[in-house]
Amino acid sequence: MKKVLAINYSQTGQLDEIMERFLSPMVGVDVDRVKIQLKVPYGFPWDSDRFFEVMPESVMEEVVELQDFDLTHDAYDLIVLGYQPWFLSPSIPTTSLLKHEKFKAVIQGKPVVTVIGARNMWLNAQDSIRALLSAAGARQVANIPLIDRSNNLTSAVSILHWMLNGKKTRPMGIFPKPGVSDEDIWQADRYGAFAKKALETGEYDDLQRDVLSLDEIRIPTNILFIEMRAKKLFRIWARIIKKKGTTVAKRKRWLVGFKYYLIFALFVVSPIVLVIFNLFLRPFELGSIKRKKEYYCGVN
Numbered sequence: 001m002k003k004v005l006a007i008n009y010s011q012t013g014q015l016d017e018i019m020e021r022f023l024s025p026m027v028g029v030d031v032d033r034v035k036i037q038l039k040v041p042y043g044f045p046w047d048s049d050r051f052f053e054v055m056p057e058s059v060m061e062e063v064v065e066l067q068d069f070d071l072t073h074d075a076y077d078l079i080v081l082g083y084q085p086w087f088l089s090p091s092i093p094t095t096s097l098l099k100h101e102k103f104k105a106v107i108q109g110k111p112v113v114t115v116i117g118a119r120n121m122w123l124n125a126q127d128s129i130r131a132l133l134s135a136a137g138a139r140q141v142a143n144i145p146l147i148d149r150s151n152n153l154t155s156a157v158s159i160l161h162w163m164l165n166g167k168k169t170r171p172m173g174i175f176p177k178p179g180v181s182d183e184d185i186w187q188a189d190r191y192g193a194f195a196k197k198a199l200e201t202g203e204y205d206d207l208q209r210d211v212l213s214l215d216e217i218r219i220p221t222n223i224l225f226i227e228m229r230a231k232k233l234f235r236i237w238a239r240i241i242k243k244k245g246t247t248v249a250k251r252k253r254w255l256v257g258f259k260y261y262l263i264f265a266l267f268v269v270s271p272i273v274l275v276i277f278n279l280f281l282r283p284f285e286l287g288s289i290k291r292k293k294e295y296y297c298g299v300n
């Protein structure tokens with residue numbers, strides 16, 4: 001019987017639900033289902049201070065201590081790694097897992113499918129995941145990013161409502177429901193069926209092509225534009241906050257600065273810059289946009 005390790009962290013349970021649906025076609029497969037927990041959990045719902053507090057360490061890819069986790073087998077045929085981005089980086093629990101000796105040992109030389117449950121910005125995080133998988137000697141054979149498909153600005157309001165109130169409901173009844181839609185979660189089994197077929201033959205070369213054949217994974221050009229610029233700025237902020245935030249009070253002041261910067265950048269600067277980009281620059285960048293989308297839709 002083929003052995004699969006399916007492992008992820010999830011704070012609200014959304015990524016757990018996606019993983020369960022993805023794994024549902026794996027009948028007749030020995031699936032070792034592992035849910036990562038932290039030694040000191042992040043409280044949920046967040047409050048605004050604690051939410052922004054994790055930005056520098058997410059971006060700098062620092063680790064926290066995980067609770068011990070048991071793996072049933074020494075070796076697996078396939079690893080399914082679920083993850084969520086935090087501040088355009090892998091979530092701290094995911095980074096901690098990918099830097100954990102036990103996990104690195106079990107994924108070495110193995111095919112890995114990544115399953116993402118994000119708002120809509122996962123490209124930079126995926127760069128980090130690729131680097132961490134490659135450092136561990138693993139081979140990423142497919143990537144399935146599930147996102148909130150509503151508009152970038154309204155989904156930012158909805159997700160903050162969800163994160164700060166703990167309810168995956170429509171804010172004020174007018175904004176869209178936050179997170180990955182129930183329909184997209186439900187249909188994640190289609191990707192699991194492709195993965196099972198590849199697992200049975202041990203042939204993963206066509207898996208990502210199968211995933212893309214459903215034509216569900218699309219990278220909006222505006223999101224690509226924002227992500228290609230924002231991470232550099234996040235890195236600068238993260239370094240400054242870590243360097244200057246030498247006391248609790250100083251760190252807090254810098255984090256409040258970042259919070260207002262982010263709100264201003266998201267709701268004021270980015271709409272203006274995007275209009276200018278779409279009117280004047282986009283026609284000259286069609287080739288580079290296409291290449292970047294192909295790169296992020298692939299796994300090589």
Ligand SMILES: Cc1cc2nc3c(=O)[nH]c(=O)nc-3n(C[C@H](O)[C@H](O)[C@H](O)COP(=O)(O)O)c2cc1C
Pocket residue numbers: 009010011012013014015016051054084085086087088089117118119120121122159163
């Ligand atoms: C601190 C924090 C930062 C986040 N940053 C991003 C981000 O940069 N891009 C994105 O698409 N989603 C972001 N999200 C949403 C998460 O990726 C994820 O979809 C959501 O938290 C639900 O995941 P869960 O399964 O862990 O509950 C963020 C969430 C949190 C809590």
